Amino acid sequence: MSVPRIPKRQPFNFDTVYQAAGKSGIPIHTRERLEEVRKQYRSLLATGTAQTDDLFGQKVYMTLGNKNSKRILICKDSKGQKAILELSDQDAIHVDTHSLTDLAKQDPIVVSREEGDAPHFRPEDYRNFEEMQRGSPFYLEIDWDMGYDSDTENPLKETRPWTSRWAKAWKSSDVRKRLLKIVQENAQTMRRVTKVVCFGLSHILPHKDCDRFYIQHLAASDIATILSTNQAKNPDDPKDIEIFAQDPAYTATCKTLLSEMSPPIKVVDFATAEGLSLIDENTFIISLNTTASILEPAIQIAGPRGPAGLLTHPWLENVEKTWANRWHEGRLPPKYYWGTDVEFEYKNKSKLVRLDDEKWFGVPGDVDGNGKYWEPVHAILLFGDK
Structure with missing residues (x-):
């Protein structure tokens, strides 16, 4: 998750995360949650669709398809946010994790152009993509330009x-x-x-x-x-x-x-x-x-x-x-x-x-x-x- 470039941050609210998970002290990163996101990742690549749920009841719907020979990832959530992301062959979707501290952050997510310097990178859409999933212990992330050869x-x-x-x-x-x-x-x-x-x-x-x-x-x-x-x-x-x-x-x-x-x-x-x-x-x-x-x-x-x-x-x-x-x-x-x-x-x-x-x-x-x-x-x- 992107770190806001501001001198002071909002207080970390761990209590809200625990309340959403059930109660303080219970595991937030469970095997069941991990396996569900892994399942949705495989579904996205195989069928072009995926749905993820966060701790707070937020749902994110994703579709992956092709338009004009380009891979396009479209994400919508139950609050009406939307992100349209163009992916090159070097851009890789993968399962990632948010720590408890990530989940407890209350700052707005800030994305800079430097995070993805490819011409097709859209900072505002990527910010929305990150914002939709910020309440998920396990989520789908994008690594831009994974060019290892x-x-x-x-x-x-x-x-x-x-x-x-x-x-x-x-x-x-x-x-x-x-x-x-x-x-x-x-x-x-x-x-x-x-x-x-x-x-x-x-x-x-x-x-x-x-x-x-x-x-x-x-x-x-x-x-x-x-x-x-x-x-x-x-x-x-x-x-x-x-x-x-x-x-x-x-x-x-x-x-x-x-x-x-x-x-x-x-x-x-x-x-x-x-x-x-x-x-x-x-x-x-x-x-x-x-x-x-x-x-x-x-x-x-x-x-x-x-x-x-x-x-x-x-x-x-x-x-x-x-x-x-x-x-x-x-x-x-x-x-x-x-x-x-x-x-x-x-x-x-x-x-x-x-x-x-x-x-x-x-x-x-x-x-x-x-x-x-x-x-x-x-x-x-x-x-x-x-």
């Missing part, structure tokens, strides 16, 4: 020398030794893990700054291996733990490289939020680079106890406590730094171990947009109750 930007032959060097650096690193030791020490006391699901670990390019992305994937494979061995009823016959990864930036080259890891990583469909649909209470989640609202819905979808484990950044501020019914001045800090009751409750009931590493897993203190958080943020591992 592995054959021209990311050829396999150019990338392999880089990944070979990164793999050697990771294998001999102290942070790998610490990570494996932490996971091994907690494998028996945490809940059994049957799958690892990764979000937003980014694409793999032949560039020196992409080492952290490739290494985070290697870490996912290592975590699965350690858990498989140490949680096996028969250590001589460990059961493989599947690894899934979701990111809109994955290319054909990324998929090949990830499939060659040991154990392999399977790329799942970003457009349908397939990664979220896979989560249950026996899932270990890895989410490090994305600013998308992933972990709040993921924790709720996993069930009352949350996922089995988590590798992420630590949520330094519970905004449900500090922002409720208050103004917030200036730019909101990145999602790395804040969470809601859902995330903090899971954090507080889990065993927390800090992974001291800024280079590959943390967030440097000089990242643009850190707001008041200028210190480096290190990753944490959370191990859920057994």
Whole structure:
């Protein structure tokens, strides 16, 4: 959702969201709501029609068709708002999430021309499209100009020398030794893990700054291996733990490289939020680079106890406590730094171990947009109750 470019924001109204959902404390991001929006996404692509409902009883009707060899998405809601959007072949519709904080915002949505610089982008219609769905925990979003081409930007032959060097650096690193030791020490006391699901670990390019992305994937494979061995009823016959990864930036080259890891990583469909649909209470989640609202819905979808484990950044501020019914001045800090009751409750009931590493897993203190958080943020591992 677009962030209004205004110096002060309206107070966040969390109570209204909870009242619409039923009562405070009940899950807002439920599996049923996710699956319904996934169903409507598939209907839109297959039949050209979809209907979504938000927490407040608002209905949005969508039709997708062709006019003069152009894709046209028409949206109407039960209040009479309308949006007509022209889509190019590079524009992608997908299932997205609103965090509780997104739902509690009361500011008008502001869309700038820069959000979609294609000639066919219509800011006012896109604003209406966003406004119609602002009360939906899961909704249909548009990514403008998703032009990832592995054959021209990311050829396999150019990338392999880089990944070979990164793999050697990771294998001999102290942070790998610490990570494996932490996971091994907690494998028996945490809940059994049957799958690892990764979000937003980014694409793999032949560039020196992409080492952290490739290494985070290697870490996912290592975590699965350690858990498989140490949680096996028969250590001589460990059961493989599947690894899934979701990111809109994955290319054909990324998929090949990830499939060659040991154990392999399977790329799942970003457009349908397939990664979220896979989560249950026996899932270990890895989410490090994305600013998308992933972990709040993921924790709720996993069930009352949350996922089995988590590798992420630590949520330094519970905004449900500090922002409720208050103004917030200036730019909101990145999602790395804040969470809601859902995330903090899971954090507080889990065993927390800090992974001291800024280079590959943390967030440097000089990242643009850190707001008041200028210190480096290190990753944490959370191990859920057994």
